[in-house]
Amino acid sequence: MKNKITPTGKEIIMQDGDFIVSKTDIKGRLTYCNQIFIEFSGYSEQELLGQQHNIVRHPDMPRSVFNLLWQTIKAGEEFFGYVKNISRDGSFYWVFANITPSVEAGTGSEEIHGYFSVRRKPEPEKIKIIESIYKDMLAAEQLASTSDAIKAGTKVLTDIINPTGKEYREFILSL
Numbered sequence: 001m002k003n004k005i006t007p008t009g010k011e012i013i014m015q016d017g018d019f020i021v022s023k024t025d026i027k028g029r030l031t032y033c034n035q036i037f038i039e040f041s042g043y044s045e046q047e048l049l050g051q052q053h054n055i056v057r058h059p060d061m062p063r064s065v066f067n068l069l070w071q072t073i074k075a076g077e078e079f080f081g082y083v084k085n086i087s088r089d090g091s092f093y094w095v096f097a098n099i100t101p102s103v104e105a106g107t108g109s110e111e112i113h114g115y116f117s118v119r120r121k122p123e124p125e126k127i128k129i130i131e132s133i134y135k136d137m138l139a140a141e142q143l144a145s146t147s148d149a150i151k152a153g154t155k156v157l158t159d160i161i162n163p164t165g166k167e168y169r170e171f172i173l174s175l
């Protein structure tokens, strides 16, 4: 299901102790959402389960961030990132997400059978930093041709990170 919601610019803010949790299959279809996920998204559990996780995708998010996310988790590594999500009513909410691959316990198999995500409230000063980076990434993506968009968005990010001498993960965790 593609997201056709019009953003309203209204923000909903997570509480300090809130955790927004979801699980997906290997294709990114929702297999579990906790109560807070349901509340922030504005959909019922029934409406969410089986849907692609892009049901909460906000148009301000650069494609290259999701590209990095999927590259990381498909490689079996955990991903950390700031994400601006959209609710059913057009409101937005920022999260700091940790996404990990789930592997079958006890089987000795390293095969990924799904993904697990826990999101907590990001600090407002960090949102300010990331918001401006995402804005530049999105602008670069929009200027580029469709086939070059991810490369262009990613370049904006690496040009910011490389001079710090850090890897993406270290950079994001050090903001």
Ligand SMILES: Cc1cc2nc3c(=O)[nH]c(=O)nc-3n(C[C@H](O)[C@H](O)[C@H](O)COP(=O)(O)O)c2cc1C
Residues within 6 Å of the ligand: 022, 023, 024, 028, 052, 053, 054, 055, 056, 057, 058, 061, 066, 069, 083, 084, 085, 097, 099, 100, 115, 116, 117
């Ligand atoms: C476990 C998991 C959690 C995810 N959480 C989010 C999320 O909170 N918001 C979001 O927009 N995309 C999330 N994604 C990424 C989506 O699957 C998707 O790549 C993204 O929304 C971009 O959608 P698009 O490729 O259709 O443009 C998550 C993916 C996984 C596997």
